[in-house]
Structures are given as C-alpha cells and as structure tokens.
Amino acid sequence: MKDVRIRLLHPPSVKPEEVGAAIRGMERFRAFGVQIDNAELGENCRAVLNGVRNGGAIKNMVNATAPAITFSDFHGGFWEALASNDILPLGLTPSCMNEIVYGEYSSRLEIRLGLSREKEGAIVSLFRIRGIASTQTLSGPYRTADDAGLALKAIETAVVHELGHVLGKTGHCESEGCVMQANSSFEDFINRFVRPGLDFCRECARTVNMAVCRMTTGY
Ligand SMILES: [Zn+2]
Ligand SMILES: [Zn+2]
Numbered sequence: 001m002k003d004v005r006i007r008l009l010h011p012p013s014v015k016p017e018e019v020g021a022a023i024r025g026m027e028r029f030r031a032f033g034v035q036i037d038n039a040e041l042g043e044n045c046r047a048v049l050n051g052v053r054n055g056g057a058i059k060n061m062v063n064a065t066a067p068a069i070t071f072s073d074f075h076g077g078f079w080e081a082l083a084s085n086d087i088l089p090l091g092l093t094p095s096c097m098n099e100i101v102y103g104e105y106s107s108r109l110e111i112r113l114g115l116s117r118e119k120e121g122a123i124v125s126l127f128r129i130r131g132i133a134s135t136q137t138l139s140g141p142y143r144t145a146d147d148a149g150l151a152l153k154a155i156e157t158a159v160v161h162e163l164g165h166v167l168g169k170t171g172h173c174e175s176e177g178c179v180m181q182a183n184s185s186f187e188d189f190i191n192r193f194v195r196p197g198l199d200f201c202r203e204c205a206r207t208v209n210m211a212v213c214r215m216t217t218g219y
Contacts, residue, residue, distance in 0.1 A: 002086065004215045006163065007052055008038035010092040011063050018126060021152040022092050025159025028199075029167065032212045053085040054078045054121050061123060062093040071099035074115045074123065088166055090159065091123035094130065113189065114162035118170065119215070122162035128186050129154045154194045161193070164204060168211025175201040 006029065008022050019038060026036040039048035041059050049055035057077030061069050074097070097112040113129070116122035132151045157179065164180050173180035178201035183189040192198075200208065 001216055002218060003035050004033065004088070004167075004212050005035040005037065005086065006088045006090055006166075007048070008036070008090050008092060009041050009048070009052070009055075009058055009062060010038070011041050011094070013094055014092050014126065017148075017152060018092065018155055021155035022090070022124065022159050025156040026090065026163065028160050029163060029208070029212075032167070032209050033216065034167070034212060051085050052087045052089050053119075054089055055085065055087075058089040058091045058121055058123065062091040062095070064093075064095055066095075068096040068098045069093065069115075069123065069125070070097075071112070071115065075117065078117055078120045088119070089121040090163065090166075091121070092126065092155075093123060094126045096127040097123065097125040111186070113158050113186065116162040116165040118166060118168065120166070122166050124155065124158045124162055126155065129158070132190070150190070150194065153197065154190060157189075157194045157198065160199075164200065164208060167208045167215075169204055169207050173201060173204050175203065177201065178204055180204045 006026055008019065008026060010019060023036065023038060029036065039045070041048070041063055045059065049059060054077065061073060061077065097115060098109045099112050100107050101110045111128055112125065114122060114124045129151050132147055132154065160179050169180050172182040175181070177198060179193060179198040180200060183193060
C-alpha cells in the first residue's frame with residue numbers, strides 16, 4: 001500500500017489566506033484517503049521538491065517572472081508519469097495562465113483558472129480570482145464586504161475541480177450541480193460553481209475514489 005499525497009507548492013507572494021483556501025479544497029480529498037501538505041517555494045526549496053512528481057516544472061511555472069504561463073508550458077513540462085516521484089504537485093500562482101483556443105476562422109487567447117493532468121499535477125492561477133474585488137464586469141459591482149470571501153471560495157472550488165482531474169476524472173461531468181461540470185467563462189464559474197459551493201456528484205466521487213484506490217495499490 002502506498003500513500004497518495006498531494007503537496008501544495010506556492011511562491012512567497014501567495015497570501016496566507018489564499019494558501020488556506022487552497023488547503024480547504026485539498027481537504028475535500030481526505031475523505032478519499034489522500035494525504036495533503038504544503039510548502040513555500042522560497043530561495044532554498046530543493047528539499048520540499050524531494051519526491052514531488054514534476055516538481056522542477058511546477059516550481060519554474062509558479063515562480064515564473066514571465067507575464068503568463070501557457071498551456072504548452074504546462075503540458076510540455078510534464079513527463080514524469082512513470083517516474084518514482086510519488087507526491088503529486090498542486091501549484092498555486094499569481095501568474096496569468098493562457099490557453100490558445102483555435103476556432104474555425106480565428107484563434108484567441110483564453111485566460112485559464114486551472115490546468116491539470118491526470119496523475120501528474122495541476123496549477124491554479126490566482127490572476128482572475130484576485131481581480132474579483134476590483135472588477136465590475138461580473139454581473140454587478142463586486143466591491144462589497146464578501147468579495148474577499150468569494151475570492152477565497154473560488155480558490156477552494158478551482159482546487160477541488162483541478163484535483164478531480166488529477167485524481168481520475170477525465171473530461172467533464174454532465175450532472176447538474178457537480179463540481180466537475182465544464183464552465184463556459186469565469187463569470188459562469190463564479191455564479192454556477194462558487195456561489196452555490198458545488199461538490200462531486202455521486203458518480204464523480206466514485207471515479208475519484210476508485211482512482212485513489214488504484215494508486216494506493218500501485219495499479
Ligand atoms: Zn475541468
Ligand atoms: Zn459529476
């Protein structure tokens with residue numbers, strides 16, 4: 001039997017309350033027998049990356065000084081699925097994450113909240129979420145007392161969704177009210193996922209549970 005462990009990795013610029021919100025999202029997976037911990041990626045962070053799958057790639061991305069992490073940085077940087085490093089990384093970064101979405105006639109850059117790969121790791125970006133308190137584009141003014149609370153709840157929800165992908169859920173769920181549904185925009189994510197506080201539907205909970213069981217027994 002092996003432990004399935006997820007480690008939250010973040011640069012010092014991530015605020016303690018943001019770290020706390022991500023940890024609340026990770027705690028959802030304790031029910032499936034997953035262990036969790038967290039570490040800051042400061043100057044001397046070698047030790048915290050010991051045994052972390054794709055640790056170097058995650059560190060470079062979350063600490064990046066470039067304005068944006070791209071989808072291809074993320075997918076190109078991961079190649080350790082078969083390595084013996086067992087701790088799965090969850091990066092939390094203030095950087096913007098972009099994905100090029102190819103349309104029939106034109107392509108556009110889309111800002112991503114999270115990127116993930118099964119059994120390899122995930123990154124959640126705080127870029128849009130931090131903007132909640134300063135934007136008015138999300139159906140009505142957001143300069144109220146619960147902006148901060150909403151932003152933290154958004155971090156928690158994004159973490160649950162991305163870790164759901166890391167731990168077995170391929171693609172998205174069709175069940176209304178499930179945290180593994182697809183979202184069509186950031187506003188949709190906030191209104192349909194974060195405000196009501198979605199969780200896994202029974203089917204997705206089963207999928208995650210079985211994936212964790214298989215990882216625990218080494219299959
Ligand atoms: Zn997804
Ligand atoms: Zn579901």
